[in-house]
Amino acid sequence: MAGTEQVVHVWKEWGIRAQVLLSLALQVTLLILAVFRRRVDSGVLRVFVWSAYQLADFIAIYVLSHMSVAATGGGSWPDEHELLVAFWTQFVLMHLGGQDNITAYAIEDNQLWLRHLQALAVQVATAAYVLYASPIFRSDGHSSWVLQVATILNFVAGAVKYGERVWALRYASSSSSSSPGNYGALDYRSLYKYVVIVPSTSRLAAEDILYLGHKMLEFPKGLLKGSATGNNRIKFLVRRDTGPQAYISHGFCLRLEEAYKVAEVQLSLMHDVLYTKAESQCGVIRVVTSVATAVALILLFPLLLTGTSSSSSTSSDRGYNKVDAAITFVLSVGACVLEATALVRHRLSSFNWFRDETRGIKTGLLPGATASFRRFVGAADRRSQHSWSRSMGQHSLLQVCVGSKVNRSSKVARRLGVEDWWNTIACSWSVAVSPLIERLVVKQVRESCGVLASSPDHISNSRGRAVLKRKSQQLYSELEWSVDPNQLSLEDTILVWHIATDLYLLQWRNNRKGSEDLAKAVEALSNYMLFLLVARPNMLPPSASRTAYVEMCYCLTAVSYSSAEELADLLRRYGVALNTRSESFRFPYDTGMTANRLRSLHNNTALQRGSWLATKLIAEDSPSSADTMLKLMGKVWVEILCYVGIRCSGYSHAKQLSDGGELVTVAAFLLEYLKRGVLTSDTTSISPDGPTILY
Template identity: 45%
Template structure:
């Protein structure tokens, strides 16, 4: 009983102080971690950031409500000064206004909360005699009013940023890029002095309206600008790809930060004034502590005075960091360049100074290496089925009804970097004409004699599964029978092709299993679940080699007699839907292996040193075209949603495709279609 009384007394004295300091700690945590989520795809990071984001507003609102009671106590009237700081905390950090894309749609709710919490803070301050009452201290009143104004401005800035990110622009939508503004007035002398990273970043800003038109638009007015000289323009799809990567980071700023609200003339002025006002309020509070009014503060709790001082220090540090970040931001530099291209002499003179400051801290390199995760998630169907079947944790998950979630999370392979070979293949596929039915028929991939005619006409999820099974079997055979043989000099890139085919196949299955929202709206995971159930429940195997050998034996039987194979899978009569997909994948794998045999025979008969890489190149090309199709059909909301978790390779491909479809921009970027 005595312990309970001690805890109650301690909470009454320190509970409110601890919660106020917790609110400040949460803001510092968000300030630090918000930068990582743009380029780190980690479940642990997402959990910590989500917890801090949810706790930030809840803690501030809870403490602000309790201050209306606690500040009435004569010895705790100083706590009324905490109310403006809580408004400041509710305004959030510049680097994180929304956790998920759906938060931007709730800007009206935040506007209502702004009105209510400002009224609550005003009530708290008005009820304190130490601030506005008979015993008021002029310096304390000035500091409170100043911080209250800063808090209201910061919270209003957050609501405005949410509104800009959550609403589509209105106007006369025109899809003809020729009717939209394209300005070539950026000074060549300015761009020629930039280092490569700063040059790509500036181009990403100058062409950002194209990206916003794809993921946020359509925009009623597109403002694009660039240099007029060919020497300083972008050249080729490789440089365009680098710009698209940087635009992922800028789009993250558009949807999840205050960047667009802050980096305007009004926003920059508000940032400077709020920083100066916070510093002035801190000076006033120090004058109160050290000046003639110090004795009047002796009647208040030392703990409250110390907490107030910590709140001031935290506010000054965070505001100073925000001001420095705004001044050194590439958004500010791009703002000066854009206005300078319109004829502003002041902006033309300030832009080189901004670039010089950014070069001192290597800001462009920092943004370049942290623009997005630059990786692709991986998931192999065979490995997932083998590991989940042997794992006791999967049995527990099955008993709890979360087997699918557990298997997808636990048995997804580690993400792999986007290799230069994958990038070149995707850029080549975007430039080339997509394969139609005639192209597939000419390569034997649409033959009714193989029973594959339904694959090309089926839904996307079935095509992904069939081609994934076929790729797994083909690479299993190829690695076992082909790679151990000595390769000719011209065939040294075979291992690279194998890696590309494996990574793209596993990436597409990863999207289907883990991120189906990144696929077209009509895509479904049902076929994937059915195939997993067929392999884990009906087939007999203990290792991945056992399962692959069984599937390859079935593929050989189908090639020998497609209508009545000698060897059948056990799931034929118990899981017809899964059997159909597996049969299609094995039939396709048998054709690919036979095609490889023919290619090897023709290469050896003609003494060609190139080896047999045509089949591998065909597989890579099919996966690349499928990925480009998915990137183009993925909804804008899904692309924007994934920006909060490190970005997605699909989004880069969608951006590059958007630029390449514009004839004027393709000409400006010196890209020739094939």
Template identity: 35%
Template sequence: MLATADRHYFETMSSLEVGWVVQLWNEWGIQILVLASFTLQVFLLIFGGIRRHSSSSVLMFFLWSAYLLADSTAIYTLGHLSVDGRSDEHQLVAFWAPFLLLHLGGPDNITAYALEDNTLWLRHLQTLAVQVLGAAYVVYTYMASSDADLLLASVSMFVAGLLKYGERIWALKCGNISSIRSSISSRKFKTDPYELLAMGTTEEELLLGAHSQFDICKGVFADIIMLPNPSVLSRSKRRSVIAYLGEDLYKLVEMELSLMYDLLYTKAAVIHTWYGFCIHFVSLFGTATTFVLFQLSVSGSRGSGYSREDVIISYVLLVGALVLEIISACRAVLSTWTCSLLHRRGRAWEWPLHVITSFSRRVHPASRRLWSGSIGQYNLFHLCARNGNEVGSRAAARLGLHDWWNTVHFSGEFSRSSTSSFSIQDIKRLVLEALQNKERALQFKDTDLNSRGSFVLKSLGAYEGFARWSVNIDFDESILVWHIATEVYVRRSRARHAGELAEATEVISNYMMFLLVAKPNMLPGAARHNIHLASCEQIEAHCGRMGLGDKGNPMAASPVSWNPYSILRELLHNDGPSCSSIPRREKLAEVVWNFSQFALGSVKAPNPHGESIRDSANMYAVLLANELLSIELRWQEERDTLELILGVWVEMLLYAADHCSQESHARQLSNGCEFITIVSLLAHHFKYYSGASRGADDLENNPSMRTLRTWSR
């Protein structure tokens, strides 16, 4: 009896709670939805541009959720208003319909979340037509009988919302790759590579230079190869742009990529045009007019009949819309896009340019356009040395997410803030030197753009045996084999290696492995992100076959820690290669080496066009490491073998950057940008500037080459 009474009591209380929630929703649902729509707009305005520098999964999830909810909430609320937009108690509800159009227009700093949003601009255009008709229906049906001030306020906000929504659709269309391609093909290409020589190398001056050279970047992403306009090549200006900029060329490229992010994922393509400025002016004027007219309506004879809560919500929407429009207008006017536009107009616009520049420099816009400076890291031996007894690993295995957990949890990064003596700047310098060496070799026809390690091997006299085939097999297999071989060689080598050289080799090796495992779409060809799993399983099997005890077994699982703090730290902390235990990795390298020794004399080099070697990658990697050790003995103290290995890795990075699809590069701009994308654009600038310097005489003397030369790759 007591149990039955308790159950009946809880059922009654639950039904009362549900009934209260339903009643609250029926009475205040529209108000909640409208405020939620406005809150999402504020969230997107504040955090929409942060993904330019960050690839945080947590941030991406919240931003993605807000982006989708912002549209769906506004559309649902507008549909609800078209069915029941006014009551005697809530007469101002229909007045909010035009605000939802304004919300559908979205903030200026995020129009597309993914690249596909730009290609679906026609679908958004259809949505615009439906929602505009819905808002017009609400205003006509429920506001026609209102007082004149409130009706005019609704019409004024309706016009502003329509323009902002149309601006967003037009920005999506302009951000489409095909639109960028057609805009380049339809006009004459006038980028002057020597214009940079007239500018300084401060960050603000480099940003203006990035705007002046932005057509090169757009050509790269549109997959169009461009040669300089012959009219800009003069004998008096044949100084090397590359030598002038030096490592500042990286800053120039990073700023150009930031501008490309604006073009693809924000309203920049529309805002910084004459009709874009007109839209901003009309929208701001319409919002301010709506605010004034609403105040007149509230203070009039009918104002006393409005719900106090609805009046407060209306003021929140009005003040919020006005503040957002003012922020948007200030950002547009004070933007470096506007500075670049005025700079190209000539001396007549020097005064407004000086005023805008003096304001914008106080917030350092150039520094905010630079790359965050972090390079992903993933090490196969670190993965194999993981603790399989961790709560996260066991839970992921139960849920079938083991591969995903290993990719996310065991990836790390080498960043600008690393405490090591080796820095991101050293990586940049190595790539810059490799590009210069390759450019010089191209002049003498000593290499080609498809070289992915053979140039270094040939130049150092090591292009033979297993080193030769290792750079001619499938690219993903080549990365895996060289990654394992590098790890084994470093652990077996008895030579003294310079600390920075060893660290540089490890960082680039781990970065290429990170791209293979975590971002295979950034590599050319059919890169298989799980190609490394067979090697990892073989290493685990080797440890078992050699009968190592727990004390000597690098794969031995540590006891489970049920400390809540330890569990939480494990789940939230990325256990990247920088956190790994070097002795355990050394032991694993020894295991792989010892287990493969018996086959060194019987295994032959694989056929570059034959079957996959993924199941024998460890064996071939040991063969390659053995050859590298032989080269070390042959060179003795004359040269460090790590220079050869590092050279191969840098050349692989250059090959991957040049042959990765431009669509993959464009997608990555919305996730913090990858170093390989920076290298890709850097290489294209090398081609362009070097072509301008080398080809000046040919272009001047050959009449058939005096026209614009653009062709699809």
């Protein structure tokens, strides 16, 4: 019992102290880790960010609750540090306001902004009550006017900061089509939306891309959040400083190579819109909170320095406890540094820079210094280079099946009934999006410039049909079934082409040496689409299901093999037998094969068609053709990628931005540009003044 009493005594003495310091440490952790969240797709990082995000609010609310209980007489605050402990309330309130670069961890946090509003009212009222019940504002000589002023300043800063967080959540959750406003009918008379472009000869190329990313931010907002004018095409107006007309209209179009860079930047910008205060924050609030915490620190410093006591037991006329004074100083400095950092980040943010560029504010001490510093540190280049994770998940059917039979961990997972879940995690990895894949996407989107959006051959509808048609009418007639939505579901199309790609690439690598980069790109696209189907089915259209994948794994894990090459050889022979209508082929079975499993294996349509397609592609290939079949498969996969991207829900696109973003979202943005009429298939942009891009 003595040990228990000692633990209780230590907790009463140090519990609040440790928790307020932990709360500050969590805020610093969030500030640092949130920088990497939008550009790193890492499960470990997600665990740390999620833990810090949840603990930050939990610890802060617990501390306020404990203080409120102590303030009513239910606690055991020692008299010697009651003053400073009550003073810590304001810092906890600031911590509840969070960091500007991570207001929401998941998209659902934005939708729950009303819950956060309720928490704001409760926690601010709790903090006010703690201060009211504390000796800080008593007229019995226990406190000084300096402490009272510092308390008021920090309390106002904390309440405003917390309110700003709730406003940011509410702003991110609202869509342009559902935002409050006056009643009125939609204007259907105009098919165009006019966008004013401010030309500049002083901006760098990366700054031009960033400028257009901001200027065209309505496009991804319409895709991810919904827009009443989402189908309007765009006409650009160029602002002129001289001449008889203030604005002129011209046929500006954006090159696809540049559009891809704009789309990548907009992934980063939309992350900031949905998960940070970048777009919704007010510069005045940043100044007010920064000045308030700085003034409070200046007032407190001499008071804490001269008012400490060497004794652990003090009274008001002897000073404050040294430990409490040190903690108060750390909390004050921490709050001041965090708010100063937020002010600097706000001033240097691309959203603030864009406002200055749009308003033509390029002179003056502050705008000029901001622009110069951003250019000195290469802010636009850094935004472009670190806009998103630039990685794509990978999942191979052959490797999953082999791993499920060979790996001991998969066997244990099977006995526990979590085989599918475990294999999805253990057999998935990621690779970088190569420049070749970027070029493949750009070239394929270019094919649809000038094609009617309602045409079956448009990239948003084709799913590979247009590619097969351009190759040859004969090949299209033979393989149309593999890409036709009326004959094959999307998940079956992905499985069929994934099997065919894997079998073809194994044969290709065994027989020839060609463009290995192209082969890797095709393989990466194939594995990526299967990864979306298996690990992130929410990124596919709502009608898609991973059931066909699970059934195929169930069938193939009953076949006898020991390596991916051996399984691929079996499937190739199976495809040859299907092509020749031979009935002599038989899969080698493992012991324990049931009749139902055998029936599922032979009746699996996707497996049959994938094996048959592989043998067809191998037969159509010839040594004289320079990677023609590889290029064909790459184009088919890009069209499937774009088909999925434009049909994926905006909610799923937005949700994935918090985990580094997806290539399929970049493709969706490009198709949105195509729909709005701002892309050109030419290699140079249309501009009356000569430069490639006119801004």
